[in-house]
Amino acid sequence: xxxxxxxxxxxxxxxxxxxxxxxxxxxxxxxxxxxxxxxxxxxxxxxxxxxxxxxxxxxxxxxxxxxxxxxxxxxxxxxxxxxxxxxxxxxxxxxxxxxxxxxxxxxxxxxxxxxxxxxxxxxxxxxxxxxxxxxxxxxxxxxxxxxxxxxxxxxxxxxxxxxxxxxxxxxxxxxxxxxxxxxxxxxxxxxxxxxxxxxxxxxxxxxxxxxxxxxxxxxxxxxxxxxxxxxxxxxxxxxxxxxxxxxxxxxxxxxxxxxxxxxxxxx
Amino acid sequence: xxxxxxxxxxxxxxxxxxxxxxxxxxxxxxxxxxxxxxxxxxxxxxxxxxxxxxxxxxxxxxxxxxxxxxxxxxxxxxxxxxxxxxxxxxxxxxxxxxxxxxxxxxxxxxxxxxxxxxxxxxxxxxxxxxxxxxxxxxxxxxxxxxxxxxxxxxxxxxxxxxxxxxxxxxxxxxxxxxxxxxxxxxxxxxxxxxxxxxxxxxxxxxxxxxxxxxxxxxxxxxxxxxxxxxxxxxxxxxxxxxxxxxxxxxxxxxxxxxxxxxxxxxx
Amino acid sequence: xxxxxxxxxxxxxxxxxxxxxxxxxxxxxxxxxxxxxxxxxxxxxxxxxxxxxxxxxxxxxxxxxxxxxxxxxxxxxxxxxxxxxxxxxxxxxxxxxxxxxxxxxxxxxxxxxxxxxxxxxxxxxxxxxxxxxxxxxxxxxxxxxxxxxxxxxxxxxxxxxxxxxxxxxxxxxxxxxxxxxxxxxxxxxxxxxxxxxxxxxxxxxxxxxxxxxxxxxxxxxxxxxxxxxxxxxxxxxxxxxxxxxxxxxxxxxxxxxxxxxxxxxxx
Numbered sequence: 001x002x003x004x005x006x007x008x009x010x011x012x013x014x015x016x017x018x019x020x021x022x023x024x025x026x027x028x029x030x031x032x033x034x035x036x037x038x039x040x041x042x043x044x045x046x047x048x049x050x051x052x053x054x055x056x057x058x059x060x061x062x063x064x065x066x067x068x069x070x071x072x073x074x075x076x077x078x079x080x081x082x083x084x085x086x087x088x089x090x091x092x093x094x095x096x097x098x099x100x101x102x103x104x105x106x107x108x109x110x111x112x113x114x115x116x117x118x119x120x121x122x123x124x125x126x127x128x129x130x131x132x133x134x135x136x137x138x139x140x141x142x143x144x145x146x147x148x149x150x151x152x153x154x155x156x157x158x159x160x161x162x163x164x165x166x167x168x169x170x171x172x173x174x175x176x177x178x179x180x181x182x183x184x185x186x187x188x189x190x191x192x193x194x195x196x197x198x199x200x201x202x203x204x205x206x207x208x209x210x211x212x213x214x215x216x217x218x219x220x221x222x223x224x225x226x227x228x229x230x231x232x233x234x235x236x237x238x239x240x241x242x243x244x245x246x247x248x249x250x251x252x253x254x255x256x257x258x259x260x261x262x263x264x265x266x267x
Numbered sequence: 268x269x270x271x272x273x274x275x276x277x278x279x280x281x282x283x284x285x286x287x288x289x290x291x292x293x294x295x296x297x298x299x300x301x302x303x304x305x306x307x308x309x310x311x312x313x314x315x316x317x318x319x320x321x322x323x324x325x326x327x328x329x330x331x332x333x334x335x336x337x338x339x340x341x342x343x344x345x346x347x348x349x350x351x352x353x354x355x356x357x358x359x360x361x362x363x364x365x366x367x368x369x370x371x372x373x374x375x376x377x378x379x380x381x382x383x384x385x386x387x388x389x390x391x392x393x394x395x396x397x398x399x400x401x402x403x404x405x406x407x408x409x410x411x412x413x414x415x416x417x418x419x420x421x422x423x424x425x426x427x428x429x430x431x432x433x434x435x436x437x438x439x440x441x442x443x444x445x446x447x448x449x450x451x452x453x454x455x456x457x458x459x460x461x462x463x464x465x466x467x468x469x470x471x472x473x474x475x476x477x478x479x480x481x482x483x484x485x486x487x488x489x490x491x492x493x494x495x496x497x498x499x500x501x502x503x504x505x506x507x508x509x510x511x512x513x514x515x516x517x518x519x520x521x522x523x524x525x526x527x528x529x530x531x532x533x534x
Numbered sequence: 535x536x537x538x539x540x541x542x543x544x545x546x547x548x549x550x551x552x553x554x555x556x557x558x559x560x561x562x563x564x565x566x567x568x569x570x571x572x573x574x575x576x577x578x579x580x581x582x583x584x585x586x587x588x589x590x591x592x593x594x595x596x597x598x599x600x601x602x603x604x605x606x607x608x609x610x611x612x613x614x615x616x617x618x619x620x621x622x623x624x625x626x627x628x629x630x631x632x633x634x635x636x637x638x639x640x641x642x643x644x645x646x647x648x649x650x651x652x653x654x655x656x657x658x659x660x661x662x663x664x665x666x667x668x669x670x671x672x673x674x675x676x677x678x679x680x681x682x683x684x685x686x687x688x689x690x691x692x693x694x695x696x697x698x699x700x701x702x703x704x705x706x707x708x709x710x711x712x713x714x715x716x717x718x719x720x721x722x723x724x725x726x727x728x729x730x731x732x733x734x735x736x737x738x739x740x741x742x743x744x745x746x747x748x749x750x751x752x753x754x755x756x757x758x759x760x761x762x763x764x765x766x767x768x769x770x771x772x773x774x775x776x777x778x779x780x781x782x783x784x785x786x787x788x789x790x791x792x793x794x795x796x797x798x799x800x801x
Contacts, residue, residue, distance in 0.1 A: 028564045028580050030295045030336075034461035039506050044461065045365070046295050049338040052369035059368070069564075071583040071607070073338070098579070101593070102586035192785065194568035194578065239573050240781025247507025251459065297562045297603075301728035306773050311728065312632070313562050316605040319636035326635070340605070514774025518726065 004259030007220045010207050011253070015041035019061035019209025022090075023202060024048050024081055026068025026097060029195030032243065033064075033202045036225075039250040042206040048077045057084040061091075061209035064202050065112065067105055068097035068195075075108055082116040091208040091217075094118035095201040100130025113161055119214040121157060122166040122201040122222075125150035132156045151175065164214045166204065166222055168197045173267075174218045181219055184263035185226025187233035193243045200225050203250075219264075227261045228253055271526030274487045277474050278520070282308035286328035286476025289357075290469060291315050291344055293335025293364060296462030299510065300331075300469045303492075306517040309473040315344045324351035328358075328476035331469050332379065334372055335364035335462075342375055349383040358475040358484075361385035362468040367397025380428055386481040388424060389433040389468040389489075392417035399423045418442065431481045433471065433489055435464045440534075441485045448486055451530035452493025454500035460510045467492050470517075486531075494528045495520055538793030541754045544741050545787070549575035553595035553743025556624075557736060558582050558615055560602025560631060563729030566777065567598075567736045570759075573784040576740035582611045591618040595625075595743035598736050599646065601639055602631035602729075609642055616650040625742040625751075628652035629735040634664025647695055653748040655691060656700040656735040656756075659684035666690045685709065698748045700738065700756055702731045707801075708752045715753055718797035719760025721767035727777045734759050737784075753798075761795045762787055 001009070020043045025033055030046055037044040047056050057063060063085045065078050085092050096109040109131060113121065123131070132153030154165040154175040167173040172183040190196045204221030211217045225246075231253070232245035268276070287310045292300055297313055304311040314323050324330060330352045332345050352359050363376040376398060380388065390398070399420030421432040421442040434440040437458075439450040457463045471488030478484045492513075498520070499512035535543070554577045559567055564580055571578040581590050591597060597619045599612050619626050630643040643665060647655065657665070666687030688699040688709040701707040704725075706717040724730045738755030745751045759780075765787070766779035 026580070027294050027561050028568050031298060031461060031565060034295050035506065035510065038459045038461055045368075046293070046336055047365070047369075048336065049371055051339070052337075052371040055369040055371075069580055069582065070586075072585070098581070101579075102581075102589040104583055104586040104589075192572045194565060194572055236782075237779075238782025238785040239569065240778040240785070243569065243781075244507040244511055244778055245504075247510075248503075248505025251505040251507070294561050298565060298728060301562050302773065302777065305726045305728055312635075313560070313603055314632070314636075315603065316638055318606070319604075319638040322636040322638075511774040511778055512771075514777075515770075515772025518772040518774070 002259065003223070003264060004262045006216065007224055007258050007262065008255040010211050010220050011224070013210035014206055017210055018043045019206055020045060020059055021062050021064060021202060021205050021209060022047065022056055022060035023064045024074065024078055025064060025066035025198060028068060029198040032195055033198055035247050036199045036250055037202055037206055039247045040203060040206055042209065048074055050077050050080045053077060053080040054084040057081060057088060057090055062205040063090050063092045064095070064205045065092065066095040066097055066198055066201060067108060068198065070105060070108060078112055079115065082112060086116045091205070091214065092116065092118040093120045093122065093201055093205040093208060095198055096121065096123045096127045096131060097198070099123065099127040106130055117161045117163055119208060120164045120166060120204055120218050122168060122197065122204060124168050124197060128157065128165060128167050129153040164218050166200070166218050168200055172222045172226065174215060174222060176215050179215055180267045182265045182267050183219065183223050183226060184265065185223055185230050185261060187230050189233050189236070189239055189242050190229045192239040223262055223264065227258055230261060231257065269526065270490070270531060271529045273483065274491055274525050274529065275522040277478050277487050278491070280477035281473055284477055285310045286473055287312060287326055288329050288331060288469060288472050288476060289314065289323055289327035290331045291341065291348055292331060292333035292465060295335060296465040299462055300465055302514050303466045303517055304469055304473055306514045307470060307473055309476065315341055317344050317347045320344060320347040321351040324348060324355060324357055329472040330357050330359050331362070331472045332359065333362040333364055333465055333468060334375060335465065337372060337375060345379055346382065349379060353383045358472070358481065359383065359385040360387045360389065360468055360472040360475060362465055363388065363390045363394045363398060364465070366390065366394040373397050384428045384430055386475060387431045387433060387471055387485050389435060389464065389471060391435050391464060395424065395432060395434050396420040431485050433467070433485050435467055439489045439493065441482060441489060443482050446482055447534045449532045449534050450486065450490050450493060451532065452490055452497050452528060454497050456500050456503070456506055456509050457496045459506040490529055490531065494525055497528060498524065536793065537757070537798060538796045540750065541758055541792050541796065542789040544745050544754050545758070547744035548740055551744055552577045553740055554579060554593055555596050555598060555736060555739050555743060556581065556590055556594035557598045557600070558608065558612055559598060559600035559732060562602060563732040566729055567732055569781050570733045570784055571736055571740055573781045574737060574740055576743065582608055584611050584614045587611060587614040588618040591615060591622060591624055596739040597624050597626045598629070598739045599626065600629040600631055600732055600735060601642060602732065604639060604642060612646055613649065616646060620650045625739070625748065626650065626652040627654045627656065627735055627739040627742060629732055630655065630657045630661045630665060631732070633657065633661040640664055651695045651697055653742060654698045654700060654738055654752050656702065656731065656738060658702050658731060662691065662699060662701050663687040698752050700734070700752050702734055706756045706760065708749060708756060710749050713749055714801045716799045716801050717753065717757050717760060718799065719757055719764050719795060721764050723767050723770070723773055723776050724763045726773040757796055757798065761792055764795060765791065
């Protein structure tokens with residue numbers, strides 16, 4: 001099956017099954033993440049109280065952990081969520097926002113992913129390199145760095161944690177121990193919207209809720225958002241309207257657009 | 268007075284009196300809720316610190332409690348807020364987001380509304396049924412379920428807590444022990460925006476800030492938002508632009524539009 | 535150098551240097567603040583965990599403290615952040631949202647700014663008056679009050695804390711012990727968007743990240759946002775689209791527009 005067709009098949013599954021995506025994510029992106037998931041046909045839930053985590057995750061089809069506005073209370077919730085997800089075999093998608101920027105973020109990331117290997121880890125180049133131990137300094141949390149080293153770092157992580165790694169940036173990469181793909185959709189103005197990487201993570205979780213191959217789920221999710229952004233950028237005057245129009249495109253994208261636009265290269 | 272005229276009278280009151288609406292609400296919708304209240308002519312305040320609750324509520328014309336991203340700290344604030352509101356005779360509008368989905372949410376809802384009967388409770392069908400004790404499982408928090416049972420559940424709640432109940436969904440219902448009305452405004456794409464129900468709750472609070480009949484306030488608030496959404500949907504390409512355009516319509520709606528569009532049925 | 539030229543020079547510096555702006559701000563505006571900073575060319579980071587504050591601020595070019603949704607945990611983080619900023623000579627821009635409305639807000643403001651004098655304090659008239667000790671009651675947090683008294687209050691604060699004071703309102707004022715300027719850009723519909731003042735604060739921080747004169751940074755930041763809002767208002771149907779279009783204008787404003795539109799009066 002061609003990639004475009006496979007993405008479209010999963011979009012239809014999402015619309016039919018409305019996978020419930022549990023998000024423990026950062027304050028900055030909560031509204032947009034929820035709206036992106038709804039526009040795609042998934043059901044978002046945002047909940048962090050340790051008292052309800054297990055029960056919430058029992059209904060969830062995937063769990064998103066995003067450490068963008070971390071503190072100790074939320075770290076406890078994330079541990080609780082990982083325990084519950086592990087017990088239920090719920091797919092876990094992890095976004096290490098700002099790993100490398102502070103010890104708290106780097107160490108929390110390492111502890112959490114050692115506790116329970118996530119099925120997909122989505123970060124920018126600096127974050128992925130920080131996890132691999134390259135120890136470089138992340139600049140801000142919307143960094144677009146994804147140079148060569150990041151791919152090597154992703155390979156190390158994929159192997160070490162038996163996981164799928166997404167590197168977001170000008171081009172996006174999806175890497176596991178067997179496969180490597182470069183995804184060429186998207187538009188540079190997407191980097192001027194806060195939390196686009198977080199949206200990619202959440203959308204990949206929705207695809208993981210309907211597709212057992214986490215590699216495929218990540219490829220489909222990231223490509224889908226890239227195509228939505230690319231089309232929306234054609235008629236958006238700036239990043240404000242682009243953020244809005246991407247939601248419209250997530251809602252409206254059709255099979256033909258996806259098949260015509262999808263652009264990738266196996267590497 | 269016709270319903271459309273009565274809504275418009277209250278809109279004018281809101282614009283003249285700028286009722287101060289105190290919100291203890293969820294992280295996901297805070298920005299949109301504040302913007303919707305401002306667009307309507309009300310003054311929003313978002314504050315949750317227990318140390319300032321009593322003072323804040325002393326100036327407030329209505330209190331919104333919304334349990335969408337609950338945790339223990341916020342539950343304490345909600346209790347404090349209810350105490351203050353009770354002492355001040357401040358109207359309380361309660362949104363039991365996700366009641367039925369977890370014990371924490373169902374029990375918190377029951378404890379809070381037993382502590383101090385809210386003047387209006389706004390939820391979707393699942394939430395209302397959960398409160399009535401029907402014990403069904405809520406799916407996600409943007410569920411649109413509002414089947415027949417929900418009306419029965421609302422009647423039970425209205426009686427038990429001497430309150431006004433709003434059931435949001437494809438059609439909205441407002442029910443108290445004496446009256447029952449089905450509101451037919453709105454557009455299905457509103458269900459693809461996160462927190463539209465939370466916006467309806469906050470807007471109803473603004474109407475409750477200028478109208479002593481809580482039944483009328485709920486009817487006016489829910490109808491008003493439904494009309495705004497209906498008009499905005501006519502020119503919105505998707506849910507992203509709809510979210511934005513609804514704010515514009517809340518700001519711009521005029522008497523003629525309201526009178527022509529308002530659609531309801533006493534049941 | 536003309537004001538328009540000086541603003542444009544700083545915009546170019548921001549785009550070249552991408553100053554990292556650390557924000558400890560309120561839940562309501564986080565998304566918009568981050569997007570406004572990105573659209574301007576700055577790098578936003580939102581982080582509040584006391585465990586990482588020192589490290590984060592070591593990389594930051596300016597620190598924004600905004601007390602809009604204050605609680606004790608966040609107050610501790612703000613103290614930690616001030617200590618770190620003081621040690622690093624990082625500019626501090628303070629937004630006393632709701633000072634005057636509750637003791638918690640007024641006292642926290644006074645304690646924080648006594649701990650470490652901010653380089654710029656941005657508030658509306660009520661907040662500035664509350665800090666100066668005029669003791670009047672703030673109404674809501676989006677109040678536009680900035681009458682004559684506020685200027686006197688700003689002069690007192692500027693002197694007492696050796697700082698630059700911004701009064702936001704229909705006209706904006708920037709005041710320090712030597713200079714006073716009235717800024718005449720902006721549009722009344724900006725007052726119908728939540729957190730426009732918070733955006734002005736964050737944008738002024740970005741200018742302070744590239745300009746050592748805090749007075750000039752505040753003037754440039756506030757004028758820049760006023761011009762963006764003024765132009766965006768020309769084609770915005772309401773406050774929903776205005777919020778979006780302002781982000782587009784922040785991204786797109788050019789030298790000619792700034793020079794033609796900038797309007798001020800030394801007082």
